[in-house]
Amino acid sequence: MKIDNKIAKALKNDFPIFRNNLGLVYLDNAATSQRPASVLNAVKEFSERDNANVDRGVYSLAERAMKKYSQARKIIANFIKAEPEEIIFTRNTTESLNLLAYTIPSIIPKNKNEILITEMEHHSNLVPWQQLAKRQGFKLKFAKIKPDFTLDMENLRENLTDKTAIISLAHVSNVLGTINPVKEIADLAKSKGAIVIIDAAQSIQHADINVKEIGCDFLAFSGHKVLGPSGIGVLFGKKELLEKLPPFNFGGGMISKVTKEDSKWAEIPEKFEAGTQDVAGAIGLAEALNYLKKVGLEGIKEWENYLLKYALRRLKEIPGIKIFSPGEEKSISLVSFNLPGIHPHDVAGLLNEKKIAIRAGHCCAMPLMEILKASGGVCRASFSLYNTLEDIDLLVDILKEIQEKFK
Amino acid sequence: MERGIPESMYRKHILELYKNPSNFGILKNATCSGTECNSVCGDEITVQMITKDGIVKDAKFSGSGCALSLVAASLLTSKIKGRKIESIKNLNKEEIRKLFKTKISSSRIKCMFLPLEAVKKALK
Numbered sequence: 040m041k042i043d044n045k046i047a048k049a050l051k052n053d054f055p056i057f058r059n060n061l062g063l064v065y066l067d068n069a070a071t072s073q074r075p076a077s078v079l080n081a082v083k084e085f086s087e088r089d090n091a092n093v094d095r096g097v098y099s100l101a102e103r104a105m106k107k108y109s110q111a112r113k114i115i116a117n118f119i120k121a122e123p124e125e126i127i128f129t130r131n132t133t134e135s136l137n138l139l140a141y142t143i144p145s146i147i148p149k150n151k152n153e154i155l156i157t158e159m160e161h162h163s164n165l166v167p168w169q170q171l172a173k174r175q176g177f178k179l180k181f182a183k184i185k186p187d188f189t190l191d192m193e194n195l196r197e198n199l200t201d202k203t204a205i206i207s208l209a210h211v212s213n214v215l216g217t218i219n220p221v222k223e224i225a226d227l228a229k230s231k232g233a234i235v236i237i238d239a240a241q242s243i244q245h246a247d248i249n250v251k252e253i254g255c256d257f258l259a260f261s262g263h264k265v266l267g268p269s270g271i272g273v274l275f276g277k278k279e280l281l282e283k284l285p286p287f288n289f290g291g292g293m294i295s296k297v298t299k300e301d302s303k304w305a306e307i308p309e310k311f312e313a314g315t316q317d318v319a320g321a322i323g324l325a326e327a328l329n330y331l332k333k334v335g336l337e338g339i340k341e342w343e344n345y346l347l348k349y350a351l352r353r354l355k356e357i358p359g360i361k362i363f364s365p366g367e368e369k370s371i372s373l374v375s376f377n378l379p380g381i382h383p384h385d386v387a388g389l390l391n392e393k394k395i396a397i398r399a400g401h402c403c404a405m406p407l408m409e410i411l412k413a414s415g416g417v418c419r420a421s422f423s424l425y426n427t428l429e430d431i432d433l434l435v436d437i438l439k440e441i442q443e444k445f446k
Numbered sequence: 447m448e449r450g451i452p453e454s455m456y457r458k459h460i461l462e463l464y465k466n467p468s469n470f471g472i473l474k475n476a477t478c479s480g481t482e483c484n485s486v487c488g489d490e491i492t493v494q495m496i497t498k499d500g501i502v503k504d505a506k507f508s509g510s511g512c513a514l515s516l517v518a519a520s521l522l523t524s525k526i527k528g529r530k531i532e533s534i535k536n537l538n539k540e541e542i543r544k545l546f547k548t549k550i551s552s553s554r555i556k557c558m559f560l561p562l563e564a565v566k567k568a569l570k
Binding site: 381382383384385388389391392400401405408413414415416444445 | 454455456461464465485486487488489510511512513514551554557
């Protein structure tokens with residue numbers, strides 16, 4: 040479906056948050072997206088009709104719960120073109136990446152001791168690797184960004200060596216919006232025998248993701264950034280690698296046999312899913328992906344890109360504004376900016392007084408803030424399918440008012 | 447449900463004090479000084495004081511931050527001038543809150559108290 044301003048306005052009706060917060064202009068979608076009624080209902084319905092522990096219950100209710108859980112896994116796998124057993128449920132992107140950071144050393148060849156990330160990583164794709172490097176005595180390297188806010192591919196190539204064990208990078212920067220050429224990077228990394236990990240937290244709602252086409256070994260994302268519930272996340276891993284990796288959490292559900300002395304692990308994906316999982320969350324996430332498909336991924340992408348283009352054009356009307364964006368062709372629908380001489384928290388505080396919600400601060404990317412010379416952080420407006428041109432007009436109008444107020 | 451637009455944190459007297467701060471600058475002959483920063487928002491406030499006979503004779507602040515932390519520093523340095531050190535050490539957050547004469551939202555409370563922390567650090 041092609042989305043225009045009228046349709047976007049109508050889409051808001053699918054999201055109860057807007058009914059319960061009249062006049063809310065929600066522009067913090069990169070932090071968390073809102074949830075359509077169909078997702079909320081799917082979670083509720085599961086709890087009301089089908090809830091049972093999915094771990095080998097032998098009664099009908101448990102079988103039904105298990106069936107729904109398996110269906111959810113299949114829908115999620117299809118969405119990123121993976122196999123169901125390659126989908127590990129976690130709490131969120133952060134947990135997915137931590138799972139890897141703790142288990143991956145056992146599959147790293149002895150001659151490799153470098154981890155390569157980029158300067159635009161969210162803390163969740165930085166701190167786990169920084170700490171792994173400290174634990175293992177590895178070297179953590181950062182591929183640089185260019186003045187146009189894109190990744191410096193030449194620098195990345197220089198940093199990628201035969202010693203690179205892992206390259207882990209954001210598909211899309213949560214601050215700059217920059218879409219990184221992950222397929223090209225995966226190809227380069229493979230030629231050096233490195234493991235390729237993609238942080239898809241920001242891209243999952245905005246880009247068609249095909250793990251086979253990208254050629255990554257692992258990919259992580261969160262449900263709550265793709266219209267799903269919070270508390271459910273995904274780690275995709277190539278089957279043969281997941282089979283090699285040791286478990287992360289130990290306990291019920293992840294074993295095939297336990298004696299007093301030792302244990303044997305269950306097959307994937309269960310090997311990585313110790314304890315009772317967030318089954319309702321998984322079902323909610325699957326429903327969110329169904330909702331997106333129903334609205335139409337291509338139409339959403341086009342509309343969101345149009346919103347970004349419009350926002351960039353309108354924001355540029357503000358004298359002295361500093362915009363941290365590579366432009367609409369290289370970015371998903373978010374834009375970070377600063378008003379000269381006004382702290383981002385003051386900007387966000389004043390926008391809030393007009394019911395406009397944006398993010399302000401370091402956006403969990405402190406090293407990037409240093410590079411951007413934004414010690415107080417940035418203001419970030421991020422858009423989703425339900426945002427309208429009026430949302431952006433209001434944002435820009437109030438930003439102009441704020442600038443007047445602070446003169 | 448909808449609760450209406452909150453009262454502005456940035457009322458006229460706050461914005462005025464942000465544009466024309468009280469006691470902003472460097473205090474020559476300061477007898478003590480304290481710096482506090484909030485790395486999360488990049489705010490950094492230094493409060494300098496001249497103390498004599500257990501009393502704060504003069505106070506100035508410097509640094510950078512959001513309007514609320516800078517206004518808090520103006521308000522606080524004005525309040526502590528001429529006061530006994532012991533009573534300043536006992537200043538509580540409620541008293542700072544009252545100085546603002548406007549409601550500060552929960553996400554911005556830290557900004558409001560940053561200068562007080564700098565003062566207490568200086569007087570330690």
